[in-house]
Amino acid sequence: MPEGHSIHRLASQLSSVFGGQQVAASSPQGRFAAGAAGLDGRVLVGATAHGKQLFVEFADGLDESPTPALFLRVHLGLYGAWSFGGDKSFMGASSIGAPRKVGERELAGTPDASYDGPPAPVGAVRLRLVSDYGWADLRGPTACEVITEPERDAVVARLGPDPLGRAARDAPDDVARFASGLRKSASPVGLLLMNQAVIAGVGNIYRAEALFRRKLDPWRPGKSVSVEEATVLWEDIAVIMGDGVRAGRIVTTTPADRSSSSSRVKREDAHYVYGRAGLPCRLCGTPVAVAEMAARKLFWCPECQAP
Ligand SMILES: [Zn+2]
Structure with a gap:
């Protein structure tokens, strides 16, 4: 999707x-x-x-x-x-x-x-x-x-805030709404990111990649996420999705974490964990894990994103 x-x-x-x-x-x-x-x-x-x-x-x-x-x-x-x-x-x-x-x-x-x-x-x-x-x-x-x-x-009122809607500095209410949506729920943060009433626009790839980049365990209850963690997560999602708008594809890796230095990012270098089950984590070498969460495949690094 x-x-x-x-x-x-x-x-x-x-x-x-x-x-x-x-x-x-x-x-x-x-x-x-x-x-x-x-x-x-x-x-x-x-x-x-x-x-x-x-x-x-x-x-x-x-x-x-x-x-x-x-x-x-x-x-x-x-x-x-x-x-x-x-x-x-x-x-x-x-x-x-x-x-x-x-x-x-x-x-x-x-x-x-x-x-x-x-x-x-x-x-x-x-x-x-x-x-x-x-x-x-x-x-x-x-x-x-x-x-x-x-x-x-x-x-629109039924949807959560959209990180691509406005620059974070112009939308402090959006960040606060996102943080409160996460923190009032005992559901795993990995599930909440896919809930369009909590944050609008995130799908399976950005969910996995943002949690990895912020070193968040996808199974952590939303209510255990601090306001500071939620704010940084929101800002990172806005950055990687903004890149996606400009490029027309999802690339979340930084150049240092790719296997190739070619200017056109190769498909296999585009993500940290999404679609990489069993392959070594780019940062620690631990095999990337995969599990079903609400009928969608969730990818994460059990070491970098340890509970
Ligand atoms: Zn790792």
């Missing part, structure tokens, strides 16, 4: 290529026909992310009288993905490159010199957005609905 950094990249991408433009919306698959009809002909104002939730704001069409904004809410879940295509101005507009598929993997797209409209839909396209310059197709999301601004606010 894409973690929060992918959804933030996606929001930037949608804002960059569609922002301020009138779009045609349709549901080639048919399952989102009514929702798409409500968006069709409106202006896509921009997109934002909170954790793994994506919100795309739509205002009135160019020649309509003012009505309240509508928001498209999308949660990709395990199988959802967006793909993009278009002309040179569309594919060149984004500061983050133009991924043609953002989901579990992100692939670079190339502008189509002879672009003259979107291709025939392939597969089950839940939603297609088309501007004068390009198109985006959404397939397989867990959630895709049109909601009002108060409904958007209610969804």
Whole structure:
């Protein structure tokens, strides 16, 4: 499942290529026909992310009288993905490159010199957005609905703070909310990091990597974590997820801890513990452990992260 950094990249991408433009919306698959009809002909104002939730704001069409904004809410879940295509101005507009598929993997797209409209839909396209310059197709999301601004606010209010939302110095409340969410629970901190009501956007990879980097035992009860430890953990998560937003991939290792010094970080060098069960810990050589925690695989170093 894409973690929060992918959804933030996606929001930037949608804002960059569609922002301020009138779009045609349709549901080639048919399952989102009514929702798409409500968006069709409106202006896509921009997109934002909170954790793994994506919100795309739509205002009135160019020649309509003012009505309240509508928001498209999308949660990709395990199988959802967006793909993009278009002309040179569309594919060149984004500061983050133009991924043609953002989901579990992100692939670079190339502008189509002879672009003259979107291709025939392939597969089950839940939603297609088309501007004068390009198109985006959404397939397989867990959630895709049109909601009002108060409904958007209610969804966000149910989520924990997003470490990618604001710089830590601007969001002391977010850090305090995260610390209090951890410290009021007896559940293991490894489980709490995956709870979107405690912290929004962290998935299985960032969970394992952040706990390793902070030398925290994943099985420690949340209530035993000090405010100071929670603050440092929050700040570290913000750093590594911020790197993920910029790079479009998750790399949590520092150069000194990699086996190769090549400038492009190799896949096998990207993580400390995630996906490395049985391999020696980069810091102490102890085999990395793996266990099931709430039906997801948890990786950690029993020595570096000793209770
Ligand atoms: Zn270790």
